[in-house]
Amino acid sequence: MAVKDVKPGVRNDEGIAAVLGILKQAFGERFQTGQSFREQHAHTATYLPSQLPDGVVFVESSDDVKTVVKACAEYRVPVIPFGTGSSLEGQVNAPSGGISIDFSRMNRVLSVSPADLDVTVEPGITREELNRELRDTGLFFPIDPGANASIGGMVATRASGTNAVRYGTMKDNVLSLTVVTADGEEIRTARRAKKSSAGYDLTRLFVGSEGTLGVITSVTLRLQGIPEKIGGGVCAFPTLQAACDAVIMTIQMGIPVARIELLDDVQIRACNAYSGLSYPEKPTLFLEFHGTEETVALQSAQFSEIAAECGGDEFRWTANAEERTKLWKARHDAYWASRALAPNLDGLSTDVCVPISRLAECVAETQADIAREGLLAPIVGHAGDGNFHVLVLFDGKDAASVAKVEAFTQRLNARALAMDGTCTGEHGIGQGKMAFLEEELGGALALMRSIKKGLDPRNIFNPGKILRPLEGELPQA
Template sequence: MAIEDVKSRPRDSEATAKVIDLLKERFSDRVQTGEAFRAQHAHTTTYLPPQLPDAVFFAESVEDVKAVVKLCAAHKVPIIPFGTGSSLEGQINAPEGGISLDLSRMDKVLEVNAEDLDCRVEPGVTREALNEYLRDTGLFFPIDPGANASLGGMASTRASGTNAVRYGTMKDVVLAVTAVTADGEEITTAQRARKSSAGYDLTRLFVGAEGTLGVITSITLKLAGIPEKIAGGVSSFQTLEDACNAVIMTIQMGIPVARIELLDAVQVKACNAYSGLSFPEMPLLLLEFHGSEQSVAMQSEQFAEIAADCGGSEFVWTANAEERAKLWKARHSAYWAGRALAPELSGLSTDVCVPISRLAECVAETQKDVEREGFLAPIVGHAGDGNFHLLLIFNDKDPGEIARVEDFTARLARRALAMGGTCTGEHGVGQGKKRLVAEEMGGAIGVMRAVKKALDPDGIFNPGKIF
């Protein structure tokens, strides 16, 4: 990301100070202006420089959100919604200062409709907390981005993760949201019905908007039944291309795999060291099947045949919950495992997504690009839907190396676009991919700007993001 992408408009310090004073008068210790609090609400797990808000406000109710929005709108002070801070493209930075609106205390599960397989939650509920709450209902929330992110943040960035190949992404499971808009009032975008032809799809407008159109105050979500049986396993391959071809064949044959994750040799080495595993340091596929005892056994056997046809090792699978949990814990720790390869350096995590038929080609070309540049860059991906990630490890104090990394990520995104893909499968745009999303969307960016202007005329909601 180029430096000019994070330039901001001048701050109105006087207006911001007035809003902070008014909030303190009304809410006392729920308004924090100390540097430590502000820094915690601008951190980013990539090399983008943190840009601190002027204050942090801890909301506990919809009425709190309304009050903050009305105050900020009246004085044209920016609002940056905050969940858990696990976003990867600078979405929580405050380039124009303003108020970081921390929604983590709005953490209630408001209702569960088990018969309809849905629930409604406040935005601060995390995915792990929701699944703990649902444990005795026979239901679970399947979207799993790895981090224990807040559901409001997951909706705002249109998150997905390891289960997307079977259960979809946030755009598929969000039935409705409520949100506070620039006039300080709460709107509801839809009902609980599974389909509707009633006007514009406002739900999808807010899902993926990254907090730029309003503040989400509740989310209605589809749930899934906990499978009778879950089986998981691994297979190693000589090359990344062989592993990708196995993924493509699995999807094209219609095998209902729940998760199919790709790790290159560098990532396998990192996970072995970080998580105490002993996989061969070769490209690896990690799979999971959900269903009945008979169906998961059949699916595992079908994949074993595909792996063998693609030159893979024996597919070793298990239905043992503890063994599976260890494997997926290692997968979810892949980012930190990669960082541990060179802890003195910085890291930039980026992702693209391509049609499944182009996955092998895109990954192969990307791996050649990594080798040409001499980068240390583990590759890992939700390969079942054509989405893969790189963690570029580099010296963020070296301007020349920063420029090389930025050029590489631009080439990666344009390679994906040329194959009919997208510059971001699940990380979102934030500050880091503004230029790239403009290339991807073309003239549609103008429509997006018009929507933003209509709903947020003074640009107070998460300014400096997406556009």
């Protein structure tokens, strides 16, 4: 995060005016330019300043998307896809104005193939809506970022979540996409086969591209069978190192844990207060196992032995659905629980990811940094894949407080990179982490710029995200 990198872009006022007229005529009431609509489509879940689009189109079909893209391409006006607005690095901001494409009305399930364990959906459907639609099939979609994000947004940011340790991230669960490209035409990146060696892997290219290469209009996803039995539990540890050692041993022993989440003592205190829990205020693991009644019991027993060996408290686990729901609702409410610790302050949610062998070291050094700076910053992590989040609470109106937070996040990202980690495990780059991406990948960014220029020569797709803008790029009018 670096506020100095987040600047208003060069506006193509003449082109924007032309596109506003075209879209008003084409979409009528489905095209809005009112201040409230524009503000709703530029809010960010960070303290990066909102940068409003000039208009919002509520699309209902891929033909609508093509109409918008063709008009914007002709007049070189930015296009910013919008799902639910839950992204954390300013991905929905419009630094040089332009048109926000709202996908909330493209939220249909197009086809389900239970025999092939896949589903094709429109990008505006949320993960919770999708799983409700799938319930009667005995299948579910396992990727669950904390927010009820749209599937299109999850693809765009290469999202993951608490189940990633067992089921992978979005890149592992997207089979195919349809995408509207810079010429306003729709392409399909792959077929439904579970594997292919046919040509470039365009699907993976668009997964994680944050709307900068094209606009996603449908997604084909892998599905999983709903487990026969699910068990979950919680275990506190005397130290962060002990908790991380338990995670490493669990992974190394091949125990197929579905979720293994790390919460530090500050985060546990926040969850206790917000969710009405009474867990010891110590480093704690939340776990979940999927399988049959016998395998869930076995896996829980195996973890109990590991926890005891690492000095942990008794592993309290249950297969009761109501108790498990309470446990994981508390975990998914961790953001709001943390904000409730200091409701008058602003919050910055940031994430890094390191090899799990370095997780304890990275989190411990981060905690020491927090203590030195006198910050209030709970930590929660997807311990099974080395990804953790820090929610820093601060006064966004105080320049000294903002500067302290910026310096902290710079050190956090440098620490992760020094451990051969990444500046973001799942939040994406957006506007907030462009400088850190340069540090992480160096010369590879030149190749990324070439790909961007080749697929989006007029720089209309979500400009000012991922790659730091070069002079004259916002937009090329």
